[in-house]
Amino acid sequence: MTVSPAAVRAALTDAVPDVYWMDRPALRPVARPALTGSGLRTDLVVVGGGFTGLWAAVQAKEDDPSRDVVLLEAGRFGIAASGRNGGFVSPSLTHGLAQGVACWPDEIGRLERLGAENMAAFIATLERHGVDADLHVPGELTTALTEHQVTTVRELHDLHREHGVPVALLDAEATRALVDSPRYLAGMLDPTVGLVDPARLVWGLADVAERLGVRLHEDTAVTGLDVDGSGVRVSTEWGAVTGRRVVLGTGAFPGPLRRLRYWTVPVYDHVLMSEPLSATQLAEVGWEGREGITDAGNQFHYYRRTLDDRVLFGGYDASYHFPGRIDPRYEQSPSHDLLARHFLEIFPQLEGIRFTHRWAGVIDTTTRFTPVFGTALGGRVSYAVGYTGLGVASTRFGARVALDLVDGRDTEATRLSMVRRKPLPFPPEPVRGAGIRLTRAALAAEDRTGRRGPWLRALDRLGVGFDS
Numbered sequence: 001m002t003v004s005p006a007a008v009r010a011a012l013t014d015a016v017p018d019v020y021w022m023d024r025p026a027l028r029p030v031a032r033p034a035l036t037g038s039g040l041r042t043d044l045v046v047v048g049g050g051f052t053g054l055w056a057a058v059q060a061k062e063d064d065p066s067r068d069v070v071l072l073e074a075g076r077f078g079i080a081a082s083g084r085n086g087g088f089v090s091p092s093l094t095h096g097l098a099q100g101v102a103c104w105p106d107e108i109g110r111l112e113r114l115g116a117e118n119m120a121a122f123i124a125t126l127e128r129h130g131v132d133a134d135l136h137v138p139g140e141l142t143t144a145l146t147e148h149q150v151t152t153v154r155e156l157h158d159l160h161r162e163h164g165v166p167v168a169l170l171d172a173e174a175t176r177a178l179v180d181s182p183r184y185l186a187g188m189l190d191p192t193v194g195l196v197d198p199a200r201l202v203w204g205l206a207d208v209a210e211r212l213g214v215r216l217h218e219d220t221a222v223t224g225l226d227v228d229g230s231g232v233r234v235s236t237e238w239g240a241v242t243g244r245r246v247v248l249g250t251g252a253f254p255g256p257l258r259r260l261r262y263w264t265v266p267v268y269d270h271v272l273m274s275e276p277l278s279a280t281q282l283a284e285v286g287w288e289g290r291e292g293i294t295d296a297g298n299q300f301h302y303y304r305r306t307l308d309d310r311v312l313f314g315g316y317d318a319s320y321h322f323p324g325r326i327d328p329r330y331e332q333s334p335s336h337d338l339l340a341r342h343f344l345e346i347f348p349q350l351e352g353i354r355f356t357h358r359w360a361g362v363i364d365t366t367t368r369f370t371p372v373f374g375t376a377l378g379g380r381v382s383y384a385v386g387y388t389g390l391g392v393a394s395t396r397f398g399a400r401v402a403l404d405l406v407d408g409r410d411t412e413a414t415r416l417s418m419v420r421r422k423p424l425p426f427p428p429e430p431v432r433g434a435g436i437r438l439t440r441a442a443l444a445a446e447d448r449t450g451r452r453g454p455w456l457r458a459l460d461r462l463g464v465g466f467d468s
């Protein structure tokens with residue numbers, strides 16, 4: 001069906017250029033003070049106040065309440081991906097089962113089990129500390145919007161079943177009985193995936209960390225790391241702190257460790273949030289199970305119903321800005337018009353809907369879509385960055401691994417190939433930008449035709465790719 005430009009314009013007329021999740025002043029906590037002075041000493045410095053940093057601080061304190069922990073965030077907690085995402089909580093540690101099977105066929109059983117254990121511990125921690133982040137587990141519906149996506153959905157179903165995931169395969173009618181779109185040709189329901197309010201998760205984890213005794217500092221950018229005796233001097237804009245150990249959870253940002261720039265590139269992912277749907281609009285779509293929804297293309301949408309019946313609709317057009325620049329001006333783009341058009345194609349019965357917010361956030365992409373882990377400065381510093389768009393739950397695992405690495409613990413997780421072997425680095429510019437452009441065009445061609453071209457097949461053989 002064709003959506004008129006006027007309908008797209010009308011849907012976006014009231015949309016403010018802001019992140020819906022963070023734009024709730026009544027819920028937003030007051031800022032923690034910036035770090036000043038330079039005489040502070042501590043056992044552990046955590047850099048980054050997104051999920052990775054917050055989970056590292058919480059787990060460090062839970063492991064050993066006597067350990068002194070300082071957490072430094074350049075902006076406000078959740079200012080980056082952790083406060084801007086779709087809130088899908090997937091147990092996968094490997095950016096989905098298919099990617100895990102492709103990269104680590106011998107370890108996939110262990111990776112899946114560790115992912116399920118991580119998800120259970122994620123939920124248990126929120127319950128134990130009374131974090132109310134709207135966590136619920138309605139499952140994820142992967143839909144087919146084209147005939148070749150029907151094949152993909154069937155293959156995904158069989159793969160999940162082979163690995164013991166209790167997914168259900170749905171034909172068009174059964175899919176539409178859950179959520180009614182004339183575009184749906186088939187679906188796979190995975191009951192293990194949850195949804196969360198990401199900003200309330202960030203704010204809740206920051207409260208937990210503080211209650212456990214972590215010293216929290218916002219508006220404190222780390223500018224340098226230098227060996228200082230047996231520890232590390234962590235320089236900031238206004239001061240410094242010396243830590244025996246340092247964990248970096250700096251996401252897509254260049255951060256104080258240069259080498260991370262070779263393994264991750266920042267990719268912008270765009271999102272719309274609608275006004276709450278009326279009872280009449282809800283009756284038009286069904287969606288009573290509140291499933292998280294995605295589609296089976298390379299360039300995929302993800303969408304969900306919030307508990308107050310708004311619809312978040314994001315994804316599809318992930319964009320890279322030469323030479324890896326991160327800039328707030330990229331947060332508003334024609335990608336939002338494209339998203340609004342796609343939304344109305346999927347749900348023509350909702351024409352007249354208004355989006356209230358439009359935003360984008362940077363995803364830290366690696367060539368194999370899973371984080372890069374490692375240590376630096378003689379083992380005093382560790383890092384976990386590069387979750388490539390699937391980090392809401394796996395950042396807890398990433399933080400666990402980073403803590404184990406910096407403390408020199410040999411665990412089942414630190415022995416994983418995914419942890420020990422780094423992904424292939426991205427080439428330097430200008431080859432990097434050209435390669436990403438070529439790959440995006442090849443992925444879009446496959447989405448149109450259902451055929452994987454020679455460029456993508458060559459990348460498959462090298463075990464590298466581009467995703468969000």
Ligand SMILES: Cc1cc2nc3c(=O)[nH]c(=O)nc-3n(C[C@H](O)[C@H](O)[C@H](O)COP(=O)(O)OP(=O)(O)OC[C@H]3O[C@@H](n4cnc5c(N)ncnc54)[C@H](O)[C@@H]3O)c2cc1C
Pocket residue numbers: 047048049050051052053072073074075076077078079080081082083084085086087088089090220221222223249250251252253254255256269270271302314360361362363384385387388389390391392393394395
């Ligand atoms: C639009 C969008 C939608 C997404 N949707 C989903 C989803 O539905 N499900 C899912 O699982 N994942 C999703 N993701 C991915 C997920 O949000 C991320 O994987 C996860 O939030 C990464 O957390 P992080 O803490 O590692 O990084 P970030 O959240 O990026 O946090 C890093 C923090 O480090 C700080 N920092 C950086 N440099 C410094 C410095 N020098 N000094 C001090 N602080 C510094 C930054 O300010 C930032 O706050 C999405 C991401 C985006 C952008």
